[in-house]
Amino acid sequence: MAESNVVDILAVFPDLEPAADAIEHLRSLGIHDECMNIISGIPVTEAMLGRPSQWTNVPRIAMGGAILGFLGGVFLAFVVPYMYPYPIQVGSQYPVPGPPTVVVLFELTMLGMLLSTFLGVFLDSYFPNYRPMKYVPEISDGKIAILVECSHVEEKKITDALNKLGAESVKPAEAQHL
């Protein structure tokens, strides 16, 4: 599909049911799942709309952060005690005592994991993103929007189908500053 021939249509539905029906119908019209995006004001699961599962890197990024945090803890607990110009003796403890080491490792592992989980959302969602985007404010009023990418040739057919399936509005999607 040549780039210039592609149009985006934004259809806004009042509810979940007609949106799920519309997705199914679009599929029967030959629109692939990758050419559709659902935008909603509440977390609608893929199963509710009959959509393929979304991939997310957040758990992996969290795990990576946990490992980095753990390594930071290893540095503070195992390496730092030997970096002093003279050893610090705490009571009768060894230079690297067991129980305090557990505390340091735990805190830094959790810190690494939670920080990276947070950053994971930013990375996976491309946040922050202040460029113009295809969106209508009605979505945060509880409407469900389907953003369909199709060719100019199919535009009319798809617009008619979406209107027939109960869309409140169907129009070419225009990127705008949010």
Next chain:
Amino acid sequence: MADHKNHAEHAEAHLREKHLMLDPLPRGKMNEMVMESMTEKPTWKFWLVFAVLSVITAYGLFYSWGVMIAEGLGVAGVNRPAYWGIFLVNTVFWIGISHAGTFISAILRVFKAEFRRPFTRAAELMTTFGLVQAGFSIFMHMGRVWLSYWLMPYPNQRMLWPNFHSPLSWDLLAITTYLLSSTMYLFLPLIPDVAMARDRSTGWRKTFYKVLALGFRGTEGEWTHLRNAMNIFAFAIIPVMFSVHTIVSWDFAAAMRPGWNSTIFGPYFVVGALHSGMGAVIIVLAVIRSTMKHMKYFIRAEHFDAIGKLMLIISMTWAYFFFNDYMVQWYGGDKWTKQLFHFHEAGPLGWMWFAMLIFNVAIPWAILWNPKWRSTPWLVAVVGIFINIGMWFERYIIVPISLTINRMPFTWRLYEPGIEIPLGIGTLTFFILLYMAASKLIPLIPVWEVQEGQMAHELKKFGRETVVTVSELE
């Protein structure tokens, strides 16, 4: 037959009136209500309270702190043998307050307690703002606050590293971890709500919400990443919350002092934190319900009833831990511990020990067992105030009063606070100021979570009875 029908309809109407989750409004209407609660022009009463609190904060927190920095820690009442005074009482107190947010938002989320939905954010805000006050209190306690960066692990020219085997360094790690993670946990579920606010604002508010919303639209991908992250946070932040107050308790329990060296201090402190935290949440909810527009729709008697039950259970658990700690030390018969206990109960501040038990146990038990009283917002808020005073007394007894009695009687001297008093009041007024400002800037109700909950709830008939059912949407 008609009677039965009328009765069923009446029961259904009653359930809908009682439960927010069964009384849905269109999302647009709820958005409008939350926006109005934030953007309505503040009344003269709001500005008066704001001005008075600002003056107290300016004097109590900033001016007094300036005086202490200029004059030195000598203007505070800490001296031998009570080197830890109100600064550390307040540190423990504010960290305790901060536990409520995580408890409500994470533990109740993990257990899918549906009543949590409208007030998770109000509780999370308390966590973040409470930790800010705890941080202030620690820095005050340091005295030479400009050297606080020495706590941070960085390679410096003198090769002086903090000793990470010391409980005070664990404090730094635990409180930093908790402050960062609770702030992130506050922010993640806030993104869809600030995006909603962005769509409905103009002027400086539009710019403010636009920046905070980060470009969120609500695509499938964005929701998936957000949901995954919130699940990870909900599970992971619970052990972090437990670790923070446990580590704070080790600041005391790891010392070989009478009254402090207790193996049960960890869970005792955690339960105490939840006790004061829940008490504070109920006060905040009662205040925002009675002062902010439309909040009576979102925060209802059912929420006070549910939190009241939790407060009662936590009060019982606190009493159990208190008695366990007291009993074992008392039975041990150590000479100095006996002296300390006598000082707690019959010393010059013995009234505080009895007040602690009355405020933390007797009053909550006397009131919260009754469902009708438990559902009365102002009454539960009064119980919350008593609990918070009682828990502050508990920390005062543990810190400076217990430090008075040691194994060297010639050093015994009662702690008399000095500049700590305005500084402590300053942290309280600053906390309230932050909350008042946040109530005008941040949607206090997570609208999308409320709508999600309302979608999941419905009434179902079993025979002649109408009952509430919840579907698992996630």
